[in-house]
Amino acid sequence: MIIATLCALTICACTPLPEHTADGRAEEHDIASATIAPSLPPRPREIRLEGLDPCAVLTEEQRLRLSLDNPPSAYVETGFGNAKACTMRSTISGNVTRLALVTAEGVGVWLDENAQVDARPTTVGGFPGLTVRTPGMEQVCNVEVDVAEGQFLDVMFRDGGNETKATQDTLCLGAQRVAEAAIAALLQRR
Numbered sequence: 001m002i003i004a005t006l007c008a009l010t011i012c013a014c015t016p017l018p019e020h021t022a023d024g025r026a027e028e029h030d031i032a033s034a035t036i037a038p039s040l041p042p043r044p045r046e047i048r049l050e051g052l053d054p055c056a057v058l059t060e061e062q063r064l065r066l067s068l069d070n071p072p073s074a075y076v077e078t079g080f081g082n083a084k085a086c087t088m089r090s091t092i093s094g095n096v097t098r099l100a101l102v103t104a105e106g107v108g109v110w111l112d113e114n115a116q117v118d119a120r121p122t123t124v125g126g127f128p129g130l131t132v133r134t135p136g137m138e139q140v141c142n143v144e145v146d147v148a149e150g151q152f153l154d155v156m157f158r159d160g161g162n163e164t165k166a167t168q169d170t171l172c173l174g175a176q177r178v179a180e181a182a183i184a185a186l187l188q189r190r
Contacts, residue, residue: 054086125183
């Protein structure tokens with residue numbers, strides 16, 4: 001009872017009083033204007049990423065269908081807690097994709113206000129995800145897939161220096177396609 005009363009008092013104390021116009025009428029304010037981070041729906045199941053090789057997630061056939069015809073190159077992505085990562089390039093389109101298997105933190109990191117990105121909910125193979133655009137970086141788009149508690153699949157898709165620059169919308173579609181293929185491959189393995 002005391003907690004409910006304190007909560008009610010806190011809400012009332014934080015609610016601004018209506019302002020009045022010169023003729024005495026109360027002005028209405030848009031309470032929904034506050035920025036609220038979207039919440040993601042539950043994942044259908046968990047796909048644990050420990051022990052996986054990011055360069056082996058996509059099959060050779062999948063890579064060819066995605067026009068990723070250069071050999072994959074593995075490395076460690078220090079920005080994601082030393083996540084295993086893999087870069088693949090297309091000589092056909094000139095685009096580049098990266099898969100990172102992030103096991104040090106959950107996808108919610110992209111919803112934090114400190115991330116300073118435009119993260120919009122999406123679905124990838126039935127799993128909740130985010131399409132992430134970083135202001136000032138129009139030549140790249142990421143799709144982040146919530147695959148397990150404290151883990152996510154990061155798919156970056158960028159323009160690899162094409163004569164005709166790809167639009168960010170096109171890059172986001174590319175990231176979505178790669179993410180869909182990766183989730184389909186992971187579901188077959190696990």
